[in-house]
Amino acid sequence: MQKKIDEHSTASLITNQPSLDRLVERLSNQPVLAFDLEADSLHHYTEKVCLIQVSTEDETWLVDPLAQVDVRLLAPIFADPSVKKVFHGADYDMRSLYRDFGIEVVNLFDTMIASQFLGESEFGLAAQLKKRYGVELDKRFQKADWSKRPFSTEMMEYAAKDTSLLIGLYRQLEGELKAKGRLAWVEEESELVARVRYSSREGEPMVVRFKGASRLKTRELAVLEELLKFRDEKARSADVPPFRVLGNDLLRELAEKQPRSMFELVGVQSLTPKQIDRYGKGILQAIVTGLATPPEKVPQLESSRRPVLDRNVEERVKRLKFWREKKAAQLGLGVGLVANNALLEALAEPGPVKLSLLKRWQHEAFGSEIEELLK
Template identity: 25%
Template sequence: MPFPITYIDSADELAAFCRSLGSSPWIAVDTEFVRDKTYYPKFCLLQIANGTQAACIDPLAIEDLSEVEGLLFNRAITKVFHAARQDLEIFFHRFRAVPAPIFDTQLAAPLVGHPEQIGYASLVSAMLGVTVDKEHTRTDWTQRPLSAAQKEYAANDVIHLAALYPKMREQLERLERCSWLADDFAALENPDLYVNRPEDAWERIGGLDRLKPDQFALAVRLAAWRENTAQQNDLPRNWILRDEALLEIAMKRPRNRDALQALRGIDSRVIQRYGEAMIALVHVVGDSQTVPPQPRRVQRRSAHTEAVIDAMSALVRLRCIEHTINPAVVASRKDLEEALESPDSARVLQGWRRALAGNDLQAFLDEKAILRMKDGQLALTSREYS
């Protein structure tokens, strides 16, 4: 280890450590949590490093985390994560706000030549030549005391992150790509990302596009009820009702307990505890004249649409050749189809992808630019000069 690991389980030690990091321009941050038996993640350990020191902070032992809160929400300090979203969800539920500013090495990695959504261990291996120990991946982080090996394993996550961040930052600056990530990082600061609204819960269930309108209406109500029940009781949503059972109820619409018990795949304990609530929803939806809008059914692309996407793909590949970036991390065919049909939400028209290829794609789609051969190579040319 390059420097000793501090294990902090008292408020005084925590205050001293946080004060020592107060002038750091950035800190590497990671968390350990469990959520296999709860709806909300249980915050078990916080790891922080800045390149010269590292600590594992025990939130199960320290009730008052205001010193950590001050550090995480200090906008003069960049918080470095890898795949930040789950960590930020924990902080949002603990502090009701999202730390900022943020740098996510997983989001930045494709801009310096790594695969999209690269895992932490793979990135550490590629950038530092270090093999990450996976021995404690399945650790129950609620248990105390933690062994020295468990503390070292947890601390290594931020020690390696603190070592690779300056290297990645230097590569981005050399390529003049730091600004490309600003929108992606800012999006992670949006609190709405970490709120699961019951009325939107149906959007996470596959297969709803195959339902009839009245069946779909019931599935939407069931999903909202399940999400709300899971949140109120802090239980995994599948402990309340599995997706398969939810779809079965939506399709068969049982109006009494006997009909509900006749359905396959629904545990008798679920029926005993929640049967009346589910049957009540069947009656409510059955008596309602309002049917929510259904999700768009998947349709086969026309030959014309496929040809347009082929041209868009060629344009993306052209720009990626110029910037030495793998086209696969910029836009898939599905992304390009979304740019055609829903440009406001299309990923290739957002953030750094828009700067690299999205603006040109939009000009092409708006018939303000054309693809043509020029000096034996493919080129995008403004219509004004074509």
């Protein structure tokens, strides 16, 4: 299936192995390729890659991993250091490619990072395409269920636009970065993103990755853990993301209020009658189980409080933050992009200045300033 994207290019949908074989051969001699992924994390319990978009300078293909094709045949192209792979906001894509197909990416260029290092205030792909090409991305499909088949014409157009202009965007950004002397900065940051991997957190307490759990009391934590287990079980059986069963704010409220009867559940305003009817008994049982958890079996969380710094160290951190503010303004970058707080605190520790903690570009751009400041 082929879909016209604009007057210069078409997007072909790859749904069988012979077509993918031909595509792999076609892509093998390309110096630059643009990629993007679409997944179904908002619609299913176990997320998966549902579409892989790839573009050359003037052609775009949409590879369907849910069809009878072996996507791993693309792995040598992704791993080829002589081929530049262009992504926008690649962190999630790197994790997903490795998780689903064991694919690793070498020679990555992340156009979102590039936009940030050029001081762009709006660095999302939609903002960049609108600013530089006047192209509007249809926001209706940002949260679409890409596991559904067949694709509509509009969905194919949306997917193709994510990569059809990405090489052109890359070339613009590369030129602007060279002019500012920052191309190596972005290449190093892109290289670091290319190394991120998906890691399963199976086996650890669910409250560990629940935002705000550290502010709960011990008994509330035990109840929250049981509520999370209950929600996860229901989400798995219904094949939906857990948040579609019960939201996080609601679970936090239940862990704090700990209702013990259906009457008390009705008093929880965040709970709908439908949720009470469907999950009420399970919620109450989870709360009872949580309240009965022995103290030694309550999940332990690392303290979210920042350690109290030595007065001298604290003073050095203040000086570094003041320097960072001025340096960020000078470079036209966000302060977090120049150096995050964890790095500043590590640099402020007593002893010789640990310049080895800096990335190569940071060392080159202002390593000597930091060393002089901390002497």
